[in-house]
Amino acid sequence: MSDHRADRHEGALAEIVVDVAAIRHNVRVLREVAGVPLIAVVKADGYGHGMVEAARAAREGGAEWLAVATVDEAVQLRASGYAGPLLCWLMLPETDLERPVAEGVDLTAYSVAELDAIAEAARAVGLRARVQVKVDTGLSRGGASRADWAAVFARAHDGERDGSWKVTGLWSHLACSDEPDHPANDRQEQAFRAALALAEDSGLRPDLVHLANSAATILRPSARFGAVRCGIATYGLDPAPGHTPDLGLRPAxxxxxxxxxxxxxxxxxxxxxxxxxxxxxxxxxxxxxxxxxxxxxxxxxxxxxxxxxxxxxxxxxxxxxxxxxxxxxxxxxxxxxxxxxxxxxxxxxxxxxxxxxxxxxxxxxxxxxxxxxxxxxxxxxxxxxxxxxx
Missing domain, CATH: 2.40.37.10 (Lyase, Ornithine Decarboxylase; Chain A, domain 1)
Incomplete structure (x- = not known):
């Protein structure tokens, strides 16, 4: 198999060779370590490995979910023929959400405004959207700020009751998982547990709860919850150099x-x-x-x-x-x-x-x-x- 770009670069002076067998192997290893469903992250063109090919290999290796950053990436994966569970998490106010809603992509919301935009798209296509809510537990990047959790959860619950969407997941992201002894890991996990409790009090019962990235999947069992998200380790690279045990991951x-x-x-x-x-x-x-x-x-x-x-x-x-x-x-x-x-x-x-x-x-x-x-x-x-x- 070869990348479509090869046809346009005959006589190229260099090549990137990606072994999809290594990706399959790595996912099998990580899935066994995690003991819970694995979300393989294939954003940024599969970390440079080819998004579609990496996605296919990850699924063959046992990944139950795929994840990308942008709506465009999600649409590209759907166009490649992938119809399984798929999460994305970055959008702007002008992002067209109708197609991902129609194609069953799980859209991540950080705010009431984003939930409102998803509700509008769901009405436009006449379908119930799939929504995951992301909370900021200390990375201070994407995700609902703690002061906004209650309002976001309330709006998410209202949308479930009126049929706008199903809340399929609740998640967050760790800032220091590659430093297993960093105190931020405990603080973020505690904050995430608080978010889960508040979400439950708000009437939300998401199927998929996930916090652990590659490093936490390997090094922090308490952060595995209902699923893990593995990016860099999927491709055989060490997510926490100097701390990770030898699992036999193979660079792809x-x-x-x-x-x-x-x-x-x-x-x-x-x-x-x-x-x-x-x-x-x-x-x-x-x-x-x-x-x-x-x-x-x-x-x-x-x-x-x-x-x-x-x-x-x-x-x-x-x-x-x-x-x-x-x-x-x-x-x-x-x-x-x-x-x-x-x-x-x-x-x-x-x-x-x-x-x-x-x-x-x-x-x-x-x-x-x-x-x-x-x-x-x-x-x-x-x-x-x-x-x-x-």
């Missing part, structure tokens, strides 16, 4: 290219814009035809940075400033030639991981994989399938 993404130029340098030769790196000895430099236009963080070349790629079975450091279309790597004088494979990140031995890149760039693995793209071709493979010979 490999990014690779080939050397486009190989040249020898002498001591004193400078590399790339600003000449911020100068060879202190004779060496060989290889040009990789990917840059920040393809998702390589420019921070990978900051002074003292340690981002690496794999060439010839060895890790090779990036040298000089990452450019829009290319990056230079130090081959250390080892034999190399144009066309040799370069693996920028993946899950194999001796290959840098997305977490390695994150640490080198001062960010998180989520950003590394999600930003990969640009002019690359994305190709999906299934290592669970053994191709038969002729």
């Amino acid at each position: 993404m490999t990014v690779r290219s080939r050397l486009a130029v190989v040249k020898h340098l002498v001591a004193g030769d400078a590399v790339s814009y600003g000449q911020r790196w100068v060879a202190d000895r004779p060496t060989t430099i290889g040009l990789v035809p990917m840059g920040y236009g393809d998702g390589i963080p420019r921070h990978a070349s900051h002074p003292g940075g340690s981002a690496e790629v794999a060439v010839g079975g060895k890790r090779r450091p990036i040298r000089g400033t990452v450019c829009m279309d290319q990056v230079m790597v130090d081959l250390g004088g080892d034999p190399a030639q144009v066309g040799d494979e370069v693996v920028l990140l993946g899950g194999a031995d001796d290959v840098p991981t997305a977490q390695d890149w994150a640490e080198a760039c001062g960010t998180i693995s989520y950003e590394i994989v999600t930003r990969m793209g640009g002019r690359t071709v994305r190709r999906h493979v299934d290592t669970d399938v053994v191709e038969e010979g002729p």
Whole structure:
């Protein structure tokens, strides 16, 4: 299987290879750990892995629900043929809600105004909407503020009674689950339990109650409630580096290219814009035809940075400033030639991981994989399938 973009990028200089078998495997592992229904988060084009393909693999792995951020993403998943439980949570006042209501998407409401907008859409299409209410328990981002809980719950209950919608879920999101000892985790869980009690007093009986994201799914059993939402762990990446036990999760993404130029340098030769790196000895430099236009963080070349790629079975450091279309790597004088494979990140031995890149760039693995793209071709493979010979 391959991404539709491949047809438009013949001769591309780099590719993203996504193993859907790894996604299936990861969901099976997480579902077993959680012991409750699993909501696989496939927003942002499946964290850069391909939303439709990731969604299909997650469902095959046992995910009972899928979740995306935007209405447009939800509509795209429906258009792909997915008809199962689907949650989304971001909208603006002008967002068209009629289609997601008609297609049975669970819309998340943060406010009375959003509930009113959903009621209007439900009347327009003549159907009962599906609504989940999100409460802010300390992230201070999306979700009803604590002062507004009672009003939002009352409006949600009124809408159930008048047939505008069914309240299918109540949820919130943790701010510090990747730091299991952070006191915010206890505070948010206590606040969420208070929200559940108030919702029940308001007459709400949602089927789906969820708080735990990937890190809390693995590290905080008390936060699992009736379901868990797994994003980054679905793709085989560690949601809480330094804290997560080895569950055997498998990174699904490999990014690779080939050397486009190989040249020898002498001591004193400078590399790339600003000449911020100068060879202190004779060496060989290889040009990789990917840059920040393809998702390589420019921070990978900051002074003292340690981002690496794999060439010839060895890790090779990036040298000089990452450019829009290319990056230079130090081959250390080892034999190399144009066309040799370069693996920028993946899950194999001796290959840098997305977490390695994150640490080198001062960010998180989520950003590394999600930003990969640009002019690359994305190709999906299934290592669970053994191709038969002729």
